[in-house]
Each structure stands twice: as structure tokens, then as C-alpha cells.
Amino acid sequence: MNNTVFAPGARISSRGEDFLITGITENFDGSILLDAEGISELVKGKRFKFDTKLEKDIQILDPANTKLVADTDFGYRRTKLFLETQLRNNTHYGSKIHVAHKAAFNLSDYQLDPTLKAFKLPRPRLLIADGVGLGKTIEVGIFLAEMIKRGKGKRIMVLALKSILGQFQQEIWNRFAIPLVRLDSHGIAQIRTELPANKNPFEYYDKTIISIDTLKNNAKFRHYIEKSRWDIIVIDECHTVANSNSQRGDLAQFLATRCESLVLTSATPHNGKKETFANLIQMIEPTAIPRTGDYDKSDVAPYYVRRFKQHILDDQVRSNFQERQIIPIHCPITLEEEVFLSKQQKIKFEALQTLDLETEKNLFDDSTRKEKRDLLFSIGLFKAYMSSPLAADQSISRRIERIRESGKTSNNAEDNISLLKELKTDLELIIKNKRDSKYQTFKEKLIDLGWSGRPKDERIVVFAERIDTLAYLRENLMEDFDLGDDTLKTFHGGLTDIEQQALVEDFGKKDSQIRILLTSDAGSQGVNLHFFCHLMFNYDIPWSLITLEQRNGRIDRYGQTQTPKIHYLVAKSDTEGLKTDFHILENLTKKEEEVYKSLGDVASVFKLYDSKAEETKVEEAIIQQNEDFFGFSIPDISDEDLFGGEDDITESFVEPEPIAAELSLYANDGDYYRELIEQLKAEKLMGYDDAEFVDPTYLEIKNTKELDRVLFDLPKESKPEVKEGIYRLSLDKTTVQNSIAEARKKKGDWAKFQMLYDLHPVIRFLMTKLEASVDKEVALVARHGKIPTGTAWFVIHGQASNNLGQSVISDFFVVPMKLSGGLHKQPVPLQDFIRQFDINKTLLTQQIESEDLETLSEMLIDVVDFATSMHMDQKQQIKQIEMEKELAVYQEKLKNWEKSAKEQFQIAFADRPITGFIKRRMEDEERYVETIMSKSSQYYKDLNSLNNEAHLKVIAVFYN
CATH class of the missing domain: 3.40.50.10810 (Tandem AAA-ATPase domain)
Known part of the structure; x- marks a missing residue:
């Protein structure tokens, strides 16, 4: 069998069943692998692969052998529905939006x-x-x-x-x-x-x-x-x-x-x-x-x-964002905390004294790590305490345990068991006597907000960096507010995927009992926490603007309905050194807010574009006591290099009219779906009570055994409950969006309504049933008084594919013929035919004689010939010229890339001795370039080749 015989969209017959070709792959031996979807009763909805080398009975339908059958339905409903369904199932091309705007x-x-x-x-x-x-x-x-x-x-x-x-x-x-x-x-x-x-x-x-x-x-x-x-x-x-x-x-x-x-x-x-x-x-x-x-x-x-956000000018979109409120809460540290932190500061100061100026400049160079261990230990201790005293206590405990296991001590503070125990005692005193200023302030703020963990209280997100801090907060909040296990939950990266997803879903439901969600930064990326929640506390301040922005973005995002209130708990002290360190951390929050109101991208501040690198930058500021530490670093690349900075965002590619005009025989989608369902019922392809329009925009469809079998791969949560067993589809976006909002009220619920549009699997199933109801090699015939007497107009669908099996031309057109023989006029676009002869209006059913069908059938060979030579061949020639121009551009680009790659290759290895290692690297580089060139070159050739014969299908005939 020849590759030119097959095209995506063509119908084939094999082993007595009918299939629709959905994809084509050429095997190395010249045979063809066909991806196909079953459309006859036994194989309907199932996917198959046919190897033409093995399957010898595959037959592709010749349009000249199409059987013409009179449509006797009132108003030629069957013809119009079949034609409309072909249009809707057609693959579209071009630069515009065809269906997504209906979601x-x-x-x-x-x-x-x-x-x-x-x-x-x-x-x-x-x-x-x-x-x-x-x-x-x-x-x-x-x-x-x-x-x-x-x-x-x-x-x-x-x-x-x-x-x-x-x-x-x-x-x-x-x-x-x-x-x-x-x-x-x-x-x-x-x-x-x-x-x-x-x-x-x-x-x-x-x-x-x-x-x-x-x-x-x-x-x-x-x-x-x-x-x-x-x-x-x-x-x-x-x-x-x-x-x-x-x-x-x-x-x-x-x-x-x-x-x-x-x-x-x-x-x-x-x-x-x-x-x-x-x-x-x-x-x-x-x-x-x-x-x-x-x-x-x-x-x-x-x-x-x-x-x-600043670049989105659409008022309707901007209304889905709220102006957030930043609330700093200062926490004057207690005397006990001053004692502990003064020791931490002393370690830092003494460590700095031992480092000369040159070492300080290379503070984060690993070569000097031994000399700066105490300095880094003091910073780590400070960072842990800024999260919570328990985090610092556990950090010291783990350090003591490691020293005991290794048996190695030194004069360094981090290896000094006596000093570590002293610090641990200070921390235990703070925890035992509840002298933790930040937690006490946090508790008082909750009380001021009238929060006590009752079901009607606001739900709150609390971010903290350390797992130990989450445990510390959980224990204290449970005791101080007498909370139940369901009221307070903890989210962190150590949970399983099921546990994480369950917590996120639960917190986003109106009926959730969770009043406080304690989360590590594992909850700062991608997670929606803004449903029914607009209060957030940064219990500790991350030493990265990127992380801070990600945290705040959990409740300050598209779709938030209330003012996001973001609280920062900021330690305060008048002690020299500590005062500066606390200011540095508070300045992070101020800078994040400043950038939020202006540039929009906090990563543009440090220009490091990495949260870990930003943390290192803040460590350096604390070591140097530099409150004005937002100086610009010089990275390899910056947002300005790649994205143009604040004044040059991505150029908009939206055309003046980005939505493609729709070609349809029906006034609106609702009319088509109603007629589709009535036709399927009339042909007994679905039960009388399997589907019903409750009102003009609302369709209910039963989840029958057949439908449930075909839609086996739908998420189980998306399927109707067994007791009801009904899919609810609506043409009204507001209804569906309200249903999405309603589903947020109860844990485990998904929206009860989905959009009634062509991509819904249930609608695709019904459209396939209608399409398959017209037998293979059959086109429906309608007699229409508005077209010129003595003419017949053949509606044709033509498709042509590239060498990748992708359909690149898909066109509906009409070939007008004289009943006496010969072409009446040049082929015309389907939309012109519909408009000229009111095919989309109510049609009058007329008697169609068998002699008329014979006359029309005898014309098919000429119709197919005219359709090919006078329409599709010309379309393919024009398209091929366009594709050849595109191919030339791509090939030039590939050649330039290859030339640059080879020049770089010669420079990189010119002065290097050819050792075994270098030889392998050279071979790897050569192989990489050859592989990219070979694959890309062949891909672009196949993409831009249009050598396959067009596949034609006769859809319908209108005559007078």
C-alpha cells in the first residue's frame, strides 16, 4: 500500500468494521502505521493501530464510489446535522482562537x-x-x-x-x-x-x-x-x-x-x-x-x-485582583531573648575579628570555610532563632549529637559542647517560661482579631521556614486556644502526595474545619490558598524576596474576593548589632512591597534570580551590618536582558479580532445540540429519556452504560454520582463558574456543571454517534428550490497532509454541476454557498426521485476530478510555495547554527592535547551537533512537504 492513499480524517474499513484515521507514521520498510478510532458499533470510541504490512484488507473509501441517499427528514435535518458535525469535528488551522473562548x-x-x-x-x-x-x-x-x-x-x-x-x-x-x-x-x-x-x-x-x-x-x-x-x-x-x-x-x-x-x-x-x-x-x-x-x-x-499584574489593562481582569494590605507587627524581644542573642552576636563578632579583610571579601568562598565556621554557625543560629526558639534548640541538639557521635571537639563555637549546652539551656528557659516575644505577640494579635478557632472564625495561613517551628506553633496554639485536630493542620514537604493534595483541597472548601494552616515553604509554590482565606502571617521572614513573593502570592492572586491582609512578625531591639540585623530583615518586607507596587518582579532587585543566592546575599548583609544591601549584583543574565525590564514586557500577539469567525448552519450552539439530540433519539441511537434540555441553556444527559464505558478515562470525581447518574452541561459561563464556586463549599466536591461545548467528552461522544449514523461511502441528498434549476451542488471536504501525517489543508467547498452534464461554475467556498442559498434557514422537504439519484451518482467521477484539479491541486500548490519559503528560512537558520557550532568546536579544542577524555568530549560534541542537524533538518522537511494526494469526501448534495 502507498502512503499517498492515506490521510488523517479518511475513513477506512478493516475486518468488517469502520475506522477514522487520526494519524499516520511511516515505518522504515515503507509500510504505514495507522492510528485510527473506531466509528462502527462494535469498535466505537476505541483506539487502534494498523500496520499496512500486516493488515491486508484495509480499504480506503473512494469518493467516486460514494452512495447517494435521499434525506427524507423534515427540513433535511439529517443532512444539515451531518454537515454541521463534520464542520465541528474538522481540524482548524491559522493564527486565531477557535474554541477555547467558550470555556x-x-x-x-x-x-x-x-x-x-x-x-x-x-x-x-x-x-x-x-x-x-x-x-x-x-x-x-x-x-x-x-x-x-x-x-x-x-x-x-x-x-x-x-x-x-x-x-x-x-x-x-x-x-x-x-x-x-x-x-x-x-x-x-x-x-x-x-x-x-x-x-x-x-x-x-x-x-x-x-x-x-x-x-x-x-x-x-x-x-x-x-x-x-x-x-x-x-x-x-x-x-x-x-x-x-x-x-x-x-x-x-x-x-x-x-x-x-x-x-x-x-x-x-x-x-x-x-x-x-x-x-x-x-x-x-x-x-x-x-x-x-x-x-x-x-x-x-x-x-x-x-x-x-501591572501590565494587564483590562478592568474586568484587574477586578479579579484585590489591593493587598501589609501589616507589620513589631515584637520587642524579652530579656531572656536578649541574653541568648547577645551570646550569638558575641560569637559572630569574635569570628569576624579572626578573619582578615581579604577573607571577609571571599566570605562565601568554600576555600576559607574552616576559618569562618564560627561565623557561619552564628548566622545559622540567628536564622534558626528568627524562625522560633524550638528551631534553634533542635538545631543545637542535633549539633551536640553529631559531636558526641564523632568524638571530635575543637575551639570552634560549633564544636564547643560546653557553649552549646549553655545556649541550649537559654533556649529551654525561653520555651519553658514562655518568654518568646514573637509567639506571645502572635497570640495577642489573634485575640485582637477575635480569633479563637471557632468554626465561624476567619481561616488563616501561617508560613514558617522550619519544620520544628511548625511543630512549636502547633503545640502552643493547640494548648492556648484549646483547638481540635481538625481546626489546625500542618503542611510540609515531608507529607505524601495524597496528604498534600488532601490538605490543599480541604483548606479551599467552605465546609472545611481548618481555621489555621501552618505551612512550610513547600506550600509557597503553585498552591491555591485564597479561597475563603484572605489572612496570612509570615511567622518568620524568609531571607529571599523570591520566596517572600511566592508566599504572599498564595492568597494575593487572581480570583481573590477580599482584601489580602499579609502580616509580618518583626523582632525589635535597641541592642547594637541586633537592632541592625532586625532592620535588615524588615527591609526585605519593605522592599518586596515597594517592588510589588512598581516593577512587579522582586527578582529584579538582587538580580540573582535564585532564592538560595538571595539568602546568601542577606547573610552577607547581616555579617557586614549593611542595612542598605539592595545593591545590584551582576549575574550572567537579568530580567532586563531576557524580558526587557519594567518598560518592555512581552509584545502582545493578540490580533484585533483574535477569535475566528464561525461557520455554522445554526443560529447558535444551543440550536445545534438540541437538533443533534432529537436526531439521535429519532434514529434510536439514544433512549428517549437519556438526554433533555431543562431550559434553553441547560442540558442533562444520563450516564448510560455505553457512555460510561466509552468515557472510562474521565477522573472519577468528574463523573456523576451513581444515584443520580446525570451529566449537567450549560451554555452559560456564569452557571458553570457559579458551580465551580459552589463546589468549593464541600470537601470532595467537583463542579456539578461543565460547559456545553464541542470539546466536552460527552458532546464529542454524541457527535461521533451522529457521524457514524451515516454509513460509510454515503452522502445525503437534499432537493432545494433556491438553487438554480438544472444544477447540483456537491459539498466536498478536502484534506491534505504533510509527511508527518499532520493535516495542513482542511477545506469545505462546493462543486456546482449541471444536471445535463459538465461543470456549472467554478468550485465555491462552503460559506458562500450557505449564504447565497439560505442553507442555514428552514428548508422545505421535497420528493427525491430514484432517477434523480442515479443521475447525480453518474456525475461523481467528474465531481471528484473537478474537485481535485480545480480546487485541491491549486490549494496544495499555493500551500506548497508557502511551505517551501518557510523551509528555506528554517534551513538557513539551521545552517547558521551548525556553522556557529563547528566554529565553537574548533576554538574549544584547538589548543588542547588529545587525551582519551578530550577525544570522547570531542566525539560527544560532534555527535550532538550531527544529531540535532539530522533530526531538525528532516523534521522541517517533513513538516513542510505536501507531496501526498488530497483525500476527498463527498458530504452532501443539494440539487434542483
Whole structure:
């Protein structure tokens, strides 16, 4: 069999059943591997692969052999529905939005930018680097919806932090009706009971969401992904995989080669290192970064979007953010704390005295580590105490234990058992006598707020860096406020994925009993904590502006309905040294707020773009007693280099009219869905009471056994309760969004309503039933008095694919013929035909004689010939010229990249002795360049080749 015979969208027959081709892969021996979806009764909704070398009975339907059948339905309902369903199931192309705007979110142009920008690339692959709380998940949903509409989103894998797997999965389902199977530890355990041991879950489930750590740590899953390919992979919080030398980074680099489209998201997309940011961009496009590693904004600009709240001018969007309130709470330290901290300060001062000026300049150079151990010990002790006395106490206890185990002591403070015990005694005294000023102030503030942990009290998020501090707060709050276990919960990275997700979901529900959520910084990334919560306490102040912004962004984000009130507990002392140290920490909070109100990106302050590096910077400020420590460091790259700084954000790619005009035979979606359901009932393809429009916008559909079987991979939480067994779909966005809000009231609930639109799996199922109800090789015929007498107008769908099996031309047009023979006029676009002859209006059913059908059937060979030579051939020629121009541009870019790579190769190894190690490195570099060139060159050639024959399908015939 020849590759030119097949095209995506073509119908084939094999073993007596009918299938729809969804993808094509050419094998090395010239045979073809066909991806297909069953459309006849026995195989309906199931996915298959056919190897043309093995399957000898595969027949593709010749449009010239189409059987013409008279439509006898009132108003030719069946013809119109079949044609409309073909239009809606058609894959769309171009630079506009076709379906995502109908999903359950308040549309704003800025949300469309990432998808529209991605469509300008040969492969839709992009980094979404919008600021904290701006709604990156919705932007991902828009991209997924549009790719599914384009026939390029069948297989999807999302990688997210384990704490937000459920949150992400629920958001994408509730708003876009895109089902993701959650492979957390519970989901994996369930799969083991449902699937055979050797079954690859990534082949069984088309759309999944999983933690990258689960993939990284599970050898079996690593084996599974090596055998799989995806249409789209999404990596949320992608800065966690930016280091290619880490396990996460290595895995992400590999996954980038296993998908057509890639979406990376992060509010902190680089750490100031050119290499790590280059790793992200190279995952998107390997040839974007020169092999020298020396790149600028022009190299990476096509592959990212980045905006902050200040850049969003849409008033409706801005109304979904609230102006936050910052509340500093000063805590004058007690006498006992002064005693302890004065000892800490003494250690720091004496350590500084032993370091000469040159050593101090290289304070964080590991070569001088032995000489500065006491200095670093004093800073670590201070940092621990700034979290809580228990954190400092436990830190000292662990140090004493290590000294005893090793048996090694020294004159250093950190190895001085006597001094450590003295410090520990001071801490125990503070804890025992409740002389911890910060906790006492915190408790008094809660009392001032009228908070006592009652069910009607406000719920509060409390951030603290140390796990010991969380335990300390839990014990004291439980005792002082007589709280129950359900009232106060603790969230940290040591919890399992199931425990983390359960806590996040519970806290976001109105019926939650949690009044205080104590969380480490494991809860500072990606987690939604703003539902029913607008109060937050930074119990300790992180020594990083990036971490501080991430914390605050948990309640200060898109969709917050109340004023976010963010409290800082700040120690206060008049003692020299301590006073300065406390001011330095308070200045962090002031700077974060200052930047929040102006630039929008706190990482631009230190220009270090890494939380650990910022912590080191603050340590240095404390050592040097430098309150004005926001001087600019010089990183490899900065936000200004990559993202243009505050005055030059990502250019908007939204067109004046970003939403594509819709071609339809119906006045609105509701009319089509009503007619669709009535037709299926009339043909007994669904029970009379299986579906019902309760009102013009609200549809109820029973979850029948057949539907439940076909939709086996929907998240179980998204399915109707067994007792009711009804899917509720609405055309009204407000209804669905209110349902999403209502679901937040009760733990375990998902939204009861979803959007009634073409991407909903239930609607896709019904559309497939309607499409399959018209037999293969059949086109419906309607007699229409408004078209010219003595003519017949054949509605044709033409598709042509590239060498990757991707459909690049998909066009509906009409071939007008004379009943007496010959062409009546040139083929016309379907929309012109509909408009000219009122096909979208009520049609009058007329008698169709068998002789008429015979006459029309005899014309089919000529119709197909005219459709090919006068329409599709011309379309393909025009498209091929466009593609050849694009290919020339891509090839020039590849040649430049290869030339630069080879020049760099010669420079790098010119003066080096050719040892075995160097020789291996040279070979690896040569192999890398050759592989990228070979794969990229062949990919672009296949992408921009249009040598396959067009597939034609006769949809309907209108004659008079």
C-alpha cells in the first residue's frame, strides 16, 4: 500500500468494521502505521493501530464510489446535522482562537497571547513566564483546548508539583472539560489493580497528570515513558527542571524529545545563570541557543511570554485582583531573648575579628570555610532563632549529637559542647517560661482579631521556614486556644502526595474545619490558598524576596474576593548589632512591597534570580551590618536582558479580532445540540429519556452504560454520582463558574456543571454517534428550490497532509454541476454557498426521485476530478510555495547554527592535547551537533512537504 492513499480524517474499513484515521507514521520498510478510532458499533470510541504490512484488507473509501441517499427528514435535518458535525469535528488551522473562548473563564486578551504566539512557531512550544498569581493554569488550558480542536492534542501529559496534582487536574476539567488521569500514589495503586502488570499506563490513558518526582524515582515509569510519545507535554513550575545535570533536569530534557508540543510554566523562569535558562529554551527549540552559549533576547524572544499584574489593562481582569494590605507587627524581644542573642552576636563578632579583610571579601568562598565556621554557625543560629526558639534548640541538639557521635571537639563555637549546652539551656528557659516575644505577640494579635478557632472564625495561613517551628506553633496554639485536630493542620514537604493534595483541597472548601494552616515553604509554590482565606502571617521572614513573593502570592492572586491582609512578625531591639540585623530583615518586607507596587518582579532587585543566592546575599548583609544591601549584583543574565525590564514586557500577539469567525448552519450552539439530540433519539441511537434540555441553556444527559464505558478515562470525581447518574452541561459561563464556586463549599466536591461545548467528552461522544449514523461511502441528498434549476451542488471536504501525517489543508467547498452534464461554475467556498442559498434557514422537504439519484451518482467521477484539479491541486500548490519559503528560512537558520557550532568546536579544542577524555568530549560534541542537524533538518522537511494526494469526501448534495 502507498502512503499517498492515506490521510488523517479518511475513513477506512478493516475486518468488517469502520475506522477514522487520526494519524499516520511511516515505518522504515515503507509500510504505514495507522492510528485510527473506531466509528462502527462494535469498535466505537476505541483506539487502534494498523500496520499496512500486516493488515491486508484495509480499504480506503473512494469518493467516486460514494452512495447517494435521499434525506427524507423534515427540513433535511439529517443532512444539515451531518454537515454541521463534520464542520465541528474538522481540524482548524491559522493564527486565531477557535474554541477555547467558550470555556468557563472570564476571557481577556492577555490570556490568549501564549497560544497565539505558539502558533507562529513551526512547532507550538512555549515558556509561559507570567508573574505570580496571574493565571498560568488557564493559559495552559487555552493552549490544550486549541490543540485538541486542531487534532494535535489527543495524547497529553502534565507534570506538576505533587501538592497541586489534584488542583491542576480539577481546574482543567472544570473550566475546559479536558480529562486528565491523576497518577499520584493512589492513582498508581488503582492502576495496578485495573491494568495487567505489563500494560503501559501512558498508552492506556491518553491524558495524564503526574509528578516529575514520581517519574524520576520510579524505574518502571521511566521505562514506560521511553516507549511512549505525546502530542503535548506540560511542565508546570519548570524552574525545578532547569538544571540539566539533575535527575529532574535530565528527565525533562528527555521528555522534550518525546512530544510534538511542549509548554513550560514558571513565575521564576531563570536563576541568573545563562546555562540554566538556556536549558529551558533548548528543550523548546534545540537550535535557538548558539553552541557558544552566548545568546541574547533576540534568540529567545520567540519562545516565551512574560507579564505582571501591572501590565494587564483590562478592568474586568484587574477586578479579579484585590489591593493587598501589609501589616507589620513589631515584637520587642524579652530579656531572656536578649541574653541568648547577645551570646550569638558575641560569637559572630569574635569570628569576624579572626578573619582578615581579604577573607571577609571571599566570605562565601568554600576555600576559607574552616576559618569562618564560627561565623557561619552564628548566622545559622540567628536564622534558626528568627524562625522560633524550638528551631534553634533542635538545631543545637542535633549539633551536640553529631559531636558526641564523632568524638571530635575543637575551639570552634560549633564544636564547643560546653557553649552549646549553655545556649541550649537559654533556649529551654525561653520555651519553658514562655518568654518568646514573637509567639506571645502572635497570640495577642489573634485575640485582637477575635480569633479563637471557632468554626465561624476567619481561616488563616501561617508560613514558617522550619519544620520544628511548625511543630512549636502547633503545640502552643493547640494548648492556648484549646483547638481540635481538625481546626489546625500542618503542611510540609515531608507529607505524601495524597496528604498534600488532601490538605490543599480541604483548606479551599467552605465546609472545611481548618481555621489555621501552618505551612512550610513547600506550600509557597503553585498552591491555591485564597479561597475563603484572605489572612496570612509570615511567622518568620524568609531571607529571599523570591520566596517572600511566592508566599504572599498564595492568597494575593487572581480570583481573590477580599482584601489580602499579609502580616509580618518583626523582632525589635535597641541592642547594637541586633537592632541592625532586625532592620535588615524588615527591609526585605519593605522592599518586596515597594517592588510589588512598581516593577512587579522582586527578582529584579538582587538580580540573582535564585532564592538560595538571595539568602546568601542577606547573610552577607547581616555579617557586614549593611542595612542598605539592595545593591545590584551582576549575574550572567537579568530580567532586563531576557524580558526587557519594567518598560518592555512581552509584545502582545493578540490580533484585533483574535477569535475566528464561525461557520455554522445554526443560529447558535444551543440550536445545534438540541437538533443533534432529537436526531439521535429519532434514529434510536439514544433512549428517549437519556438526554433533555431543562431550559434553553441547560442540558442533562444520563450516564448510560455505553457512555460510561466509552468515557472510562474521565477522573472519577468528574463523573456523576451513581444515584443520580446525570451529566449537567450549560451554555452559560456564569452557571458553570457559579458551580465551580459552589463546589468549593464541600470537601470532595467537583463542579456539578461543565460547559456545553464541542470539546466536552460527552458532546464529542454524541457527535461521533451522529457521524457514524451515516454509513460509510454515503452522502445525503437534499432537493432545494433556491438553487438554480438544472444544477447540483456537491459539498466536498478536502484534506491534505504533510509527511508527518499532520493535516495542513482542511477545506469545505462546493462543486456546482449541471444536471445535463459538465461543470456549472467554478468550485465555491462552503460559506458562500450557505449564504447565497439560505442553507442555514428552514428548508422545505421535497420528493427525491430514484432517477434523480442515479443521475447525480453518474456525475461523481467528474465531481471528484473537478474537485481535485480545480480546487485541491491549486490549494496544495499555493500551500506548497508557502511551505517551501518557510523551509528555506528554517534551513538557513539551521545552517547558521551548525556553522556557529563547528566554529565553537574548533576554538574549544584547538589548543588542547588529545587525551582519551578530550577525544570522547570531542566525539560527544560532534555527535550532538550531527544529531540535532539530522533530526531538525528532516523534521522541517517533513513538516513542510505536501507531496501526498488530497483525500476527498463527498458530504452532501443539494440539487434542483
